[in-house]
Amino acid sequence: MTDDTTPLSFTVTRREDATSSERIAQVLEDPGFGKTFTDHMVVIDWDGSADGGGWSGARVQPYGPFEIEPAAAVLHYAQEIFEGMKAYRHADGSIWTFRPEANAARFARSATRLALPVLPAATFIESLRQLVTADQEWVPESGGEKALYLRPFMFASEAFLGVRPAQRVTYSVIASPAGAYFPGGLKPVTLWISTDYARAGAGGTGAAKCGGNYASSLAGQIEGAEHGCDQAVFLDSSTHTYIEELGGMNLFFVTRDGTLVTPELTGSILEGVTRSSILQLAKELDLTPEERRIPIQEWKDGAASGEIREIFACGTAAVITPVGELRWAGGSVDHRRDGHRDTYAEAIRARLLDIQYGRAEDTYGWLTRLV
Numbered sequence: 001m002t003d004d005t006t007p008l009s010f011t012v013t014r015r016e017d018a019t020s021s022e023r024i025a026q027v028l029e030d031p032g033f034g035k036t037f038t039d040h041m042v043v044i045d046w047d048g049s050a051d052g053g054g055w056s057g058a059r060v061q062p063y064g065p066f067e068i069e070p071a072a073a074v075l076h077y078a079q080e081i082f083e084g085m086k087a088y089r090h091a092d093g094s095i096w097t098f099r100p101e102a103n104a105a106r107f108a109r110s111a112t113r114l115a116l117p118v119l120p121a122a123t124f125i126e127s128l129r130q131l132v133t134a135d136q137e138w139v140p141e142s143g144g145e146k147a148l149y150l151r152p153f154m155f156a157s158e159a160f161l162g163v164r165p166a167q168r169v170t171y172s173v174i175a176s177p178a179g180a181y182f183p184g185g186l187k188p189v190t191l192w193i194s195t196d197y198a199r200a201g202a203g204g205t206g207a208a209k210c211g212g213n214y215a216s217s218l219a220g221q222i223e224g225a226e227h228g229c230d231q232a233v234f235l236d237s238s239t240h241t242y243i244e245e246l247g248g249m250n251l252f253f254v255t256r257d258g259t260l261v262t263p264e265l266t267g268s269i270l271e272g273v274t275r276s277s278i279l280q281l282a283k284e285l286d287l288t289p290e291e292r293r294i295p296i297q298e299w300k301d302g303a304a305s306g307e308i309r310e311i312f313a314c315g316t317a318a319v320i321t322p323v324g325e326l327r328w329a330g331g332s333v334d335h336r337r338d339g340h341r342d343t344y345a346e347a348i349r350a351r352l353l354d355i356q357y358g359r360a361e362d363t364y365g366w367l368t369r370l371v
């Protein structure tokens with residue numbers, strides 16, 4: 001029997017040809033992002049058929065390929081969701097993660113939207129603890145901005161070409177050491193307004209963290225790159241008027257009068273854990289948080305007039321990225337003047353990192369110890 005507050009128990013099969021400590025140290029020196037994977041992975045199976053029994057077989061096993069049938073539903077109908085988190089090493093060697101209940105709750109919402117089964121939060125968090133315990137040597141040293149990136153995901157593994165929710169599903173967690181996103185200091189990104197392409201529409205899956213949203217954002221990203229931009233900013237798909245977010249990050253604006261504005265959650269914007277944390281931190285910096293619809297014209301006008309003081313994007317991977325120039329077909333605008341500094345972006349970024357790495361007191365109760 002399972003009850004939702006007790007996690008499933010895991011079996012652990014350790015890899016026999018484990019990576020040497022020397023090789024791990026070499027990887028951790030300059031990990032980049034998402035390139036190298038640790039020795040182990042978590043897998044849990046779900047069977048939703050009448051006699052299937054739901055979640056079972058929770059295990060840590062050597063990292064390696066899945067055996068998956070060509071007819072597996074995920075390959076045809078994209079029933080897939082994921083999460084992105086980090087494990088941070090503190091100065092005393094202990095390893096922590098940031099607001100995992102928020103990621104577990106979002107994973108459950110994404111699952112429901114994609115007609116996938118909900119993995120109970122207790123098992124979600126236990127799966128992170130199990131993997132990080134097995135691969136703790138892969139968590140970079142404390143003191144810098146390196147971390148072990150954790151990628152929980154779930155996909156429809158049932159071999160069946162009819163269109164209905166799959167009855168066999170696989171949950172997994174993999175981990176990958178991640179370096180400082182900006183080794184040379186914060187560098188503002190240039191953004192492209194995607195008007196031909198939307199990443200999500202009303203009633204669609206924009207609020208779910210699913211692979212399909214990323215697939216549909218790529219055309220806009222490519223268009224942006226062709227115009228010399230680092231990333232694309234997507235607008236609401238119905239009126240092409242209101243700012244939504246980037247392909248994988250939420251957006252914030254600091255106005256001259258000290259308001260911290262971000263687009264309100266309209267159902268097509270992903271509810272970032274970093275976004276929600278920044279809204280809570282605003283008061284510490286004497287900023288007034290505000291969630292509302294923001295016309296793209298307000299960005300163009302405010303950047304030109306000086307009404308907008310700072311712009312930044314946020315997400316778990318990069319924490320905070322200052323935004324510089326905005327370009328579109330036939331124009332561009334830049335809110336930065338001579339001597340511009342991203343004072344608030346830097347302060348909020350440092351505050352979040354200090355909490356995550358245990359250098360500041362966890363006054364909001366955001367940290368969970370893994371090891």
Ligand SMILES: *Cc1c(COP(=O)(O)O)cnc(C)c1O
Binds near residue numbers: 245248272316
């Ligand atoms: C994951 C993600 C974010 C950032 O969410 P965090 O929880 O802060 O990492 C923002 N937008 C999209 C589309 C995302 O997938």
